[in-house]
Amino acid sequence: MAIRSYISVDDFATEEFLQLFTHTAEIKKNLAMNRAAYLDKLCGILGGMMFYEPSTRTSGSFEKAVKRLGGQLYDFNIAASSVAKGESVLDTACMVAGGTEFLIVRHPQQGIGRQIANVINIPVINAGEGTGEHPTQALLDMYTIWERFNKTQVRIGLMGDLLHGRTCHSLIKLGARLGAHFFCIAPIALQMPKEYIAYAESLGCIVSAHETAEEVAGELDVLYITRLQKERLPQALRSQYEIEGSPYNVTPALLAHMPVESIVMHPLPRVDELSVECDTDPRAWYFKQAENGIYTRMALIQHLLSL
Numbered sequence: 001m002a003i004r005s006y007i008s009v010d011d012f013a014t015e016e017f018l019q020l021f022t023h024t025a026e027i028k029k030n031l032a033m034n035r036a037a038y039l040d041k042l043c044g045i046l047g048g049m050m051f052y053e054p055s056t057r058t059s060g061s062f063e064k065a066v067k068r069l070g071g072q073l074y075d076f077n078i079a080a081s082s083v084a085k086g087e088s089v090l091d092t093a094c095m096v097a098g099g100t101e102f103l104i105v106r107h108p109q110q111g112i113g114r115q116i117a118n119v120i121n122i123p124v125i126n127a128g129e130g131t132g133e134h135p136t137q138a139l140l141d142m143y144t145i146w147e148r149f150n151k152t153q154v155r156i157g158l159m160g161d162l163l164h165g166r167t168c169h170s171l172i173k174l175g176a177r178l179g180a181h182f183f184c185i186a187p188i189a190l191q192m193p194k195e196y197i198a199y200a201e202s203l204g205c206i207v208s209a210h211e212t213a214e215e216v217a218g219e220l221d222v223l224y225i226t227r228l229q230k231e232r233l234p235q236a237l238r239s240q241y242e243i244e245g246s247p248y249n250v251t252p253a254l255l256a257h258m259p260v261e262s263i264v265m266h267p268l269p270r271v272d273e274l275s276v277e278c279d280t281d282p283r284a285w286y287f288k289q290a291e292n293g294i295y296t297r298m299a300l301i302q303h304l305l306s307l
């Protein structure tokens with residue numbers, strides 16, 4: 001059977017995403033009743049994980065997912081490795097992948113996941129690639145929307161640093177494929193790259209650009225706020241935002257303009273763009289969203305390994 005990798009949301013058919021959502025919901029329900037329900041799934045299976053960028057949720061939820069499936073994870077420690085001696089990413093990937101059944105990779109270089117998948121013969125999962133894509137985040141994001149609304153044909157306001165935010169890049173692609181429409185809310189200098197807008201529009205998705213959330217708040221099913229990607233900003237913009245602070249700050253005052261049945265999402269971490277005062281609003285879904293990362297990744301790993 002051909003080896004499947006998940007480097008971009010383009011790697012799966014639309015029906016596969018819908019199957020993954022159904023499977024995720026089933027996993028979540030079964031685990032709530034019996035935490036040991038899936039322990040036999042990855043028995044004897046070892047995954048490799050190499051993260052060249054910091055992570056809290058993605059690495060943590062992959063580890064939790066593998067453990068809930070009864071498998072094991074070899075989490076490669078970059079800092080203490082021969083990477084410091086100049087070993088290439090591809091050589092390192094071959095070493096980490098050796099003797100394992102799948103490899104999870106986070107790296108700042110766009111395109112590296114596909115290169116790795118071409119040289120190793122196990123499934124590769126892209127856990128975030130520079131300013132490119134973050135397809136497992138889009139999976140958990142669209143699952144969360146499907147869980148909340150029982151459909152994916154919703155109106156999503158993507159807000160923040162849409163130029164560098166890889167979660168937004170994968171989300172607009174996957175959302176467009178699943179019938180969502182998008183309001184891209186960002187300062188002009190940080191708007192969604194044209195290639196992603198073109199991709200979405202080619203699928204019949206309606207995409208509009210805005211500078212403030214107030215313009216569209218009343219029409220949103222989902223407000224998806226993201227942080228300024230400070231580490232990826234060119235120096236001039238970084239200095240500007242260091243002085244001015246984040247261009248946005250979602251507060252209860254903004255939520256007051258949003259429909260009662262809408263939700264607020266955030267891929268996290270948050271910095272200063274989403275006030276903690278929003279956390280007690282029933283529409284704050286970002287922590288539920290993050291937890292869904294465990295269940296969607298459990299479904300994803302089983303899918304890639306055909307289990």
Ligand code: ASP
Pocket residue numbers: 128134166167226227267268269
């Ligand atoms: N955790 C997400 C990512 O790795 C979002 C972020 O860092 O802003 O892209």
